[in-house]
Amino acid sequence: AGSPGPQRRHRTPWTPRAAGEYWIDPNQGCSRDAFKVFCNFTAGGETCLFPEKRFESVRLAAWSKEKPGSWYSTFKRGKKFSYVDVEGSPLRVTQLTFLRLLSAGAHQNFTLTCQHAAGWYHASADSYAWALRFRGANDQELGHNSTTSPVHALYDGCQLRQGQARTVLEVRTFRPEQLPLADVAVADFGEANQKFGFELGPVCFTG
Structure with missing residues (x-):
């Protein structure tokens, strides 16, 4: 009988790891500054960080003592946005810089909750003059200021300025240095019955 042919080696196909929480160390330095993030491997590989609790949901309010169009960080109850890992620990600037690189x-998504106020498009005025403005992580202003703006409306319920509604904006960019968002400016408030609040979503970096 002839000798048996060469045996085939069966290679186990690569399967993506389960989405979940993982420790990462972008600067590959001392492991003591590693931080825990949420990784979503099924979305093409995303590493997500979260806003501090105080920014996850800011309640609807009239903000009567504040100036329309001014940055939220200048409000009496306001502050620049800050971010934490999944354990609630503050992020080191160096690690976030390496993650961007x-x-x-x-x-990142931003949801405006509104009452009789526009957040992106103002339907009756047929204008974006009252659109939200954001300050990126690199201090660049982001908004409806050009056709190349990375900000787009996923849902714009505030455009009619009737009752309570919400507008969901997505900032999607190929310039990671622009995120996470650092601040927001709301223009359409200050009149009778006008209120706004917001929800700041996680920022996800893609490989």
């Missing part, structure tokens, strides 16, 4: 893009 290792990423090809990033995205």
Whole structure:
């Protein structure tokens, strides 16, 4: 009988790891400054960080003592946005910088809750003059200021300025240095019955 042919080696196909919480160390330095993030491998590989609790949901209010169009960080109850890892620990600037350098893009959602106020498009005025403005992590202003703006409306319920509604904006960019968002300016408030609040979503960096 002839000798048996060469045996085939069966290679186990690579399967993505489960989405969940993982420790990462972008600067590859001392492991003591590693931090825990949420990784979503099924979305093309995303590493997500979260806003501090105080910014996850800011309640609807009239903000009667504040100036329309001014940055939220200048409000009496306001502050620049800050971010934490999944354990609630503050992020080191150096680690966040390296995470941006290792990423090809990033995205983040911002939801405006409104009462008789526009947040992006103002339907009756047929204008974006009252659109939200954001300050990026690199201090660049982001908004409806050009056709190349990374800010887009996923849902714009505030445009009719009737009752309570919400507008969901997505910032999706191939310039990771623009995120996470650092501040927001709301223009349409200050009149009778006008109120706004907001929800700041996690920022996710893609490989």
